[in-house]
Every structure is written in C-alpha cells, then in structure tokens.
Amino acid sequence: MPELPEVETVVRTLNRSIKGQVITNVQVDYPKLLKNVGSISEFKAQLEHQPIHNVTRRGKYLIFAIGDFYLVNHLRMEGKWFFEPIETLYDHKHVLLQIELDDGNVLRFHDTRRFGTLDLRDRDTVMTTNPLAKLGPEPFSDEFTSAWLMAKAKNKNVAIKTFLLDQTVVVGVGNIYASEICFYAAIRPEKPVKFLDSDDWDTIVAGTRSILAEAIQHGGTTVSTFESSKNVHGMYFEQLKVYGRKGQPCLECQTPIAKIKLNQRGTYYCGYCQKF
Numbered sequence: 474m475p476e477l478p479e480v481e482t483v484v485r486t487l488n489r490s491i492k493g494q495v496i497t498n499v500q501v502d503y504p505k506l507l508k509n510v511g512s513i514s515e516f517k518a519q520l521e522h523q524p525i526h527n528v529t530r531r532g533k534y535l536i537f538a539i540g541d542f543y544l545v546n547h548l549r550m551e552g553k554w555f556f557e558p559i560e561t562l563y564d565h566k567h568v569l570l571q572i573e574l575d576d577g578n579v580l581r582f583h584d585t586r587r588f589g590t591l592d593l594r595d596r597d598t599v600m601t602t603n604p605l606a607k608l609g610p611e612p613f614s615d616e617f618t619s620a621w622l623m624a625k626a627k628n629k630n631v632a633i634k635t636f637l638l639d640q641t642v643v644v645g646v647g648n649i650y651a652s653e654i655c656f657y658a659a660i661r662p663e664k665p666v667k668f669l670d671s672d673d674w675d676t677i678v679a680g681t682r683s684i685l686a687e688a689i690q691h692g693g694t695t696v697s698t699f700e701s702s703k704n705v706h707g708m709y710f711e712q713l714k715v716y717g718r719k720g721q722p723c724l725e726c727q728t729p730i731a732k733i734k735l736n737q738r739g740t741y742y743c744g745y746c747q748k749f
C-alpha cells in the first residue's frame with residue numbers, strides 16, 4: 474500500500490501532467506467507486522468543462538481541486554492513476570474512472586482490487602468531513618512534536634510500531650516506514666508506547682521526518698506493485714534498513730534481521746540495535 478512518500482510522488486507526477494487542464498468528459502466505469510455523489514449525471518455535470526486547479530495531498534489521500542469541488546482519493550492496495558493518450562488501449566476490467574482532458578490525454582484510475590475510494594466534497598466540507606476530518610498532523614508540520622506524541626501515548630499499552638500506523642497520531646506512515654522509523658530510533662517495534670520517554674519521542678519525530686523526506690527524494694519505495702504512474706518506480710527500496718530484509722545482516726551490526734507479525738502486519742527489526 475502506498476505511504477506518504479509514494480502518494481507525494483504521485484501528486485508531483487500528476488501535477489506535471491494535468492494541472493491547469495480542463496476536463497472535457499468524465500466516464501464512470503464503476504459507480505460504486507464514488508462516495509458522497511448524487512447521480513452519475515450530476516457527478517459528470519459537476520466536473521465536466523471545469524479546470525483542474527491542482528493536485529495536493531493530506532496524509533495518504535490525494536486531493537484533486539476541480540472547479541468548485543474536491544475529489545478525495547485513497548489508493549488503498551492497488552489504485553493507480555495512468556495519464557495517457559485517449560487512444561491507448563486499456564484494461565476495461567480494472568479501469569474504474571476516466572477523466573478526459575483538453576490536451577487529448579486521459580487520466581484513468583486503475584484498481585485491480587477495487588479497494589480505492591473517491592469522495593466528492595466542496596470547499597466548505599472537504600477538511601471538516603470524512604475522510605479528511607479525523608486525520609492527525611502531517612509529519613512535516615509544526616504540530617507533529619514529541620509533546621504531541623507523548624500526550625497521545627499516555628497510559629497506552631499499544632506497541633510503538635502499531636501506534637505509528639494510527640492516522641490520528643500522524644498521517645502518512647504505513648507498514649514499511651513504521652519498521653524503518655523504529656530502527657532509526659533503536660526501539661523494538663513491540664515496545665508499549667507508555668514506556669517511551671521524551672528522548673525516544675524526539676528521536677521518533679526526527680526519524681519520521683528524515684526517513685519520509687529521503688524516501689520522497691527517491692520517489693518512494695518499489696514494493697510489489699507500487700508505481701507512481703506507468704514506468705515510474707520509486708528507488709527508496711535500496712535504502713531500506715530492515716523492511717523486507719529478514720535473515721540479511723543488519724547494516725549497523727551484522728546481526729540477521731528478524732521478522733515477526735505484530736497486529737497481523739509483517740514487522741522487521743534488528744534484535745541487537747533495537748532495545749525493548
């Protein structure tokens with residue numbers, strides 16, 4: 474599943490292709506994809522002949538500002554946006570939405586699993602209603618501090634890695650980067666958050682920012698199926714210190730990297746560098 478660096482890479486790629494274009498036609502191939510939408514014809518009327526102002530991101534959500542509306546999209550497991558000439562042959566079974574643009578290209582939402590979501594919101598409600606309303610701070614914002622994390626963690630028994638996945642704690646961190654952040658902070662992923670001190674939280678804040686920023690610079694991580702668009706793969710995969718490295722030597726101490734299941738999610742750590 475794409476995490477913040479992958480979604481940020483998609484945002485940057487999309488803005489290069491579609492920002493400022495006018496939508497000429499919208500084709501809905503899978504109506505169940507749409508939420509908070511009246512009828513399909515109403516949805517088309519709201520977007521057609523409208524300009525795409527830009528694409529932004531909040532957490533792992535893409536936000537398309539179109540005319541007076543916002544399309545809020547979560548890619549979930551397999552969602553991808555393809556920008557291509559309209560005559561390009563496409564996978565009819567897995568393309569769920571097509572947005573035709575005035576330069577003769579089309580933006581196709583491709584999702585083999587159909588777990589992706591698309592909410593239509595207006596200016597007054599986009600930030601105050603689901604899915605964006607309950608999100609926690611952005612990792613690069615001033616609100617993301619060790620004091621915030623310590624307050625959220627108070628008296629909680631939840632494991633630090635699981636805590637970092639909670640999008641009300643901080644947005645954008647998913648399964649890959651949560652393991653990497655725990656390694657950066659030299660803390661075992663299973664350690665309950667109530668036992669972390671302010672130095673630990675300072676390191677977690679610094680590690681979250683540093684790892685996500687570096688991953689953005691590398692265009693995200695390529696793991697199984699992530700692509701920011703066709704033929705663009707993230708390069709951060711080669712920078713991962715623990716994720717996906719079960720049995721391989723730790724880059725700091727040569728101890729083989731361990732893999733466990735934590736809350737049903739594959740979790741990687743170095744048993745020597747990371748303390749419980």
Ligand SMILES: [Zn+2]
Nearest residue numbers: 723726743746
């Ligand atoms: Zn180690």
